[in-house]
Amino acid sequence: xxxxxxxTVLGATFIxxxxxxxxxxxxxxxxxxxxxxxxxxxxxxxxLTGLTNAQSIMTADVADVAAVAYVRGKRPENGTVExxxxxxxxxxxxxxxxxxxxxxxxxxxxxPGSSVEESQ
Amino acid sequence: xxxxxxxxxxxxxxVTGRDFGxxxxxxxxxxxxxxxxxxxxxxxxxxxxxxxEAEMNVVVYADRATVTFEVTPAAITVTLxxxxxxxxxxxxxxxxxxxxxxxxxxxMGFGAGMGLPNIKKNSDDLEVTSEVGVGTIVRIKVLAxx
Ligand SMILES: Nc1ncnc2c1ncn2[C@@H]1O[C@H](COP(=O)(O)OP(=O)(O)OP(=O)(O)O)[C@@H](O)[C@H]1O
Ligand SMILES: [Mg+2]
Numbered sequence: 001x002x003x004x005x006x007x008t009v010l011g012a013t014f015i016x017x018x019x020x021x022x023x024x025x026x027x028x029x030x031x032x033x034x035x036x037x038x039x040x041x042x043x044x045x046x047x048l049t050g051l052t053n054a055q056s057i058m059t060a061d062v063a064d065v066a067a068v069a070y071v072r073g074k075r076p077e078n079g080t081v082e083x084x085x086x087x088x089x090x091x092x093x094x095x096x097x098x099x100x101x102x103x104x105x106x107x108x109x110x111x112p113g114s115s116v117e118e119s120q
Numbered sequence: 121x122x123x124x125x126x127x128x129x130x131x132x133x134x135v136t137g138r139d140f141g142x143x144x145x146x147x148x149x150x151x152x153x154x155x156x157x158x159x160x161x162x163x164x165x166x167x168x169x170x171x172x173e174a175e176m177n178v179v180v181y182a183d184r185a186t187v188t189f190e191v192t193p194a195a196i197t198v199t200l201x202x203x204x205x206x207x208x209x210x211x212x213x214x215x216x217x218x219x220x221x222x223x224x225x226x227x228m229g230f231g232a233g234m235g236l237p238n239i240k241k242n243s244d245d246l247e248v249t250s251e252v253g254v255g256t257i258v259r260i261k262v263l264a265x266x
Contacts, residue, residue, distance in 0.1 A: 034176075035234035038169045039241070043161070051229040055176075058144035059229070062151065062172040064165055079141075087148075 001025055001110045003067050003090060006046055009104050010094040012069055016081050017090025025066050028110055030102050034059040041065060048101050052076045057083045057091075069094060071101045129153070129191040135178045137204065140228065143179040147172035150189050150198065157191065160265060166242040167196050170260045173235040174200045180225055181205065182255065191264075195244075198260045206252040214240065214248070 004021040006028075007014065014021065029041035030048040034055055037047060043064035049056055052074045060068050068084065069092040070076060076084075076091060084091045094101060131153070133146045151168040155161075171187075178185040182204025190197045207213045214236045221231025240246050245261040 032229060033232040033234075034229040035173065035232040035238055038173065039234050039238050043165065049229075053228060054141070055143065055229050058148065058172070061148055062144065062165075062168045064161070 001108065003046065005108075006069075006105060006110070007092055009108050010069060010092070010096060010101055012092040012094035015076065015091040015093055016085050017067065017088070020067070020088075020090045023066060023090075025110070028102070028105050029065070030098060032098075037065070038063050046105075048098060048105075050074055050098060052080060054080050054083050056080065057087060057089060060084075060089050061087045065089065067092065069101070071096055071098050126192045126194075127190060128193065129157070129189075131189045133187040133189070135175055135185045135187060135200070135202075137179060137181075137183040137202075139179060143176060144172055146187050147175050153189075154191075154196065159196070163196070163262060163265060167198065167260070167262050170239040170242040170246075170262070171198045171200075173238050174198070174258045174260065176230060177235055177258075178202050178204075180221065180230060185255075193264060195264055196262045200258045200260075201255065202257075203255040206254055206256055207248070207250040208252050210248050210250060 003023050003025055025046045026044035029037055029045045031037050032050050037059050041063050044066045047060055047065045047068045050072050052070050067090040073095040150171055154164045182202035185200050185202035188199045216237045217233040219231045219233035225231045243260045244263045247259040250256040
């Protein structure tokens, strides 16, 4: 699935990095706990999270996450978008609750990030 | 044993406790350096994840740390030596889900009790030593692909 399609499914808007909308995402990882993302996420996934501080981007960078989408109508804190631009990580925001965001993406057949890891 | 002359790269960094603004920057710097040297992405990612978890532990639980990053033809080693409260029971701290994080820390996305288990999972060798009231030393080693 392309990032652009995921954005459409989520009804999400790009806050930054829209020029990378055609990138392929390998799966999705959804969590508000950064250690979970590091433990169970796999490279090139879309991270769905309600955590909007700089650590969400730092964690994404460390874990080779492709893009970050904030859920529940949350908007990134000051400095977060700047950091994301610096790291080349697109940032999106949608109004859906985490459960519905995951449900919609899952319905479109996008596999969880962890299944990508297992097939490596 | 690896002799001094085999060291390809050696760098030192410092990490300050409670400095959430810069938290993670040492790990991402090390990550870029490894990428630049040309290590495979999975090796770079494992070192980055292990280092980041250890760096966050310093930011959350310790006062300050010196991070020594060393690359030899055989391995990548990251040693974090902190001054701080230390860990009384290392075995307990290593357990998945064990955490003493406060609500404030949890709201920042940490405190799952997965950091040390994550470090173990991503390293080929891990040494944790600690003295209560003095500090903790975490030594992470990832073997270089031969
Ligand atoms: N450098 C350190 N100094 C003092 N205590 C530490 C240090 N590192 C870890 N600890 C203790 O060990 C516990 C477990 O650490 P671990 O990294 O596994 O989980 P966490 O930091 O609580 O949560 P997470 O890493 O998932 O965000 C911590 O809650 C803390 O009590
Ligand atoms: Mg931790």
